[in-house]
Amino acid sequence: MTHRSGRHFLQIPGPTNVPDRVLRAIDHPTIDHRGPNFAELGLACLCGMRQVFGTEQHVVIFPSSGSGAWEAALVNTLKPGDKVLMAETGHFATLWKEMATQLGLAVEFVPGDWRHGADINAIAARLEADRDGRIAALAIVHNETSTGCLSQVQAVRQTLDAAGHHALLLVDAISSLACVACRHDEWGVDVTVSCSQKGLMLPPGLGFNAISAKALGRAEEGGFQRSYWDWRPMLANNANGYFPYTPATNMLYGLREALDMLFEEGLPNVFARHSRHGEATRRAVRGWGLEVLCRNPEEYSPSLTAVLMPQGHDADALRKTILERFDMSLGTGLGRLAGKIFRIGHLGHYNDLTLAGALSGVQMGLGLQGLKPGDGLGAALDYLATANA
Numbered sequence: 001m002t003h004r005s006g007r008h009f010l011q012i013p014g015p016t017n018v019p020d021r022v023l024r025a026i027d028h029p030t031i032d033h034r035g036p037n038f039a040e041l042g043l044a045c046l047c048g049m050r051q052v053f054g055t056e057q058h059v060v061i062f063p064s065s066g067s068g069a070w071e072a073a074l075v076n077t078l079k080p081g082d083k084v085l086m087a088e089t090g091h092f093a094t095l096w097k098e099m100a101t102q103l104g105l106a107v108e109f110v111p112g113d114w115r116h117g118a119d120i121n122a123i124a125a126r127l128e129a130d131r132d133g134r135i136a137a138l139a140i141v142h143n144e145t146s147t148g149c150l151s152q153v154q155a156v157r158q159t160l161d162a163a164g165h166h167a168l169l170l171v172d173a174i175s176s177l178a179c180v181a182c183r184h185d186e187w188g189v190d191v192t193v194s195c196s197q198k199g200l201m202l203p204p205g206l207g208f209n210a211i212s213a214k215a216l217g218r219a220e221e222g223g224f225q226r227s228y229w230d231w232r233p234m235l236a237n238n239a240n241g242y243f244p245y246t247p248a249t250n251m252l253y254g255l256r257e258a259l260d261m262l263f264e265e266g267l268p269n270v271f272a273r274h275s276r277h278g279e280a281t282r283r284a285v286r287g288w289g290l291e292v293l294c295r296n297p298e299e300y301s302p303s304l305t306a307v308l309m310p311q312g313h314d315a316d317a318l319r320k321t322i323l324e325r326f327d328m329s330l331g332t333g334l335g336r337l338a339g340k341i342f343r344i345g346h347l348g349h350y351n352d353l354t355l356a357g358a359l360s361g362v363q364m365g366l367g368l369q370g371l372k373p374g375d376g377l378g379a380a381l382d383y384l385a386t387a388n389a
């Protein structure tokens with residue numbers, strides 16, 4: 001293997017780069033999770049996460065990936081055979097739909113072209129048509145990580161309200177939390193799902209649910225047969241800062257530090273930073289003469305940009321060249337987008353020069369692939385130099 005000096009550039013849309021401060025925080029002896037010192041850590045993490053989710057209601061933390069938090073949202077609030085409306089925004093929405101189907105839920109999947117957020121008009125039509133109120137939940141992916149399209153959660157909420165529909169609103173905020181405003185209470189979301197390895201700047205390993213009173217009511221009345229994912233023992237133990245089973249203690253050290261970093265920067269500034277880096281990246285893409293996958297400017301993702309390769313060019317060949325020559329990992333095309341796109345993550349622990357480095361690597365890679373790119377990097381740098389940080 002060729003020797004690599006310097007740091008690897010991890011520019012995928014999650015897992016993201018873990019700040020040194022967070023790594024140092026994780027690097028401490030594990031303590032007794034039933035001992036007196038643990039409760040302070042548990043309560044600090046739960047309290048900080050409530051702030052990040054924009055909720056005064058409950059948040060639970062599972063030792064899990066995001067998929068575990070998806071499953072927890074479904075099995076606590078629904079029961080086998082319940083009808084769920086989901087929106088096809090891309091690969092992750094499709095995976096969540098497959099999980100729901102496997103669990104025994106009756107899923108209606110509102111079609112999408114993987115270049116837009118959730119189709120609000122089509123959702124509205126389904127809700128209007130559901131006269132006998134059979135739809136128990138509506139589930140959407142806020143930021144579709146496979147396409148770089150952001151769905152309008154508030155508009156979805158308004159659609160539910162306009163239809164006077166009782167369905168729960170479940171939102172996957174896995175790659176939007178701590179990158180874009182996610183306002184669980186204000187937007188009337190019933191379960192917001194997230195995990196550690198994206199905007200929270202942690203390694204993979206923690207899954208989250210923010211839970212409304214209505215969702216908790218459904219969980220208390222029924223839900224699936226469940227054990228590990230059951231919110232009830234979790235909430236009972238969390239009240240004093242503890243967990244019903246062994247928590248990911250060292251990840252919680254990291255979470256407490258990451259939350260401190262987010263609050264020191266200020267969440268509005270964190271969101272502005274992501275949005276600015278998104279705009280700089282899109283300027284670079286256009287400067288190269290390439291196309292941003294997301295078709296609707298109002299749905300551009302501040303967390304990542306998916307870039308369409310010109311016909312006849314394989315995005316994975318470009319990624320391979322960039323990895324071998326410049327030691328940078330870019331996101332691959334997932335599902336039906338395999339080989340057609342590459343994704344640039346600009347979320348988490350990130351600054352102007354991280355982005356400049358990433359864009360330089362892409363521009364050089366495009367050149368090596370014979371694509372003769374324009375000076376997209378220059379366009380991005382001009383923007384970064386002038387647009388307020």
Ligand code: PLP
Nearest residue numbers: 065066067092143145172174175
């Ligand atoms: N939802 C979205 C939007 C994601 O981006 C991902 C992973 O990247 C997932 C769900 C699944 O999360 P995990 O791979 O941690 O299970």
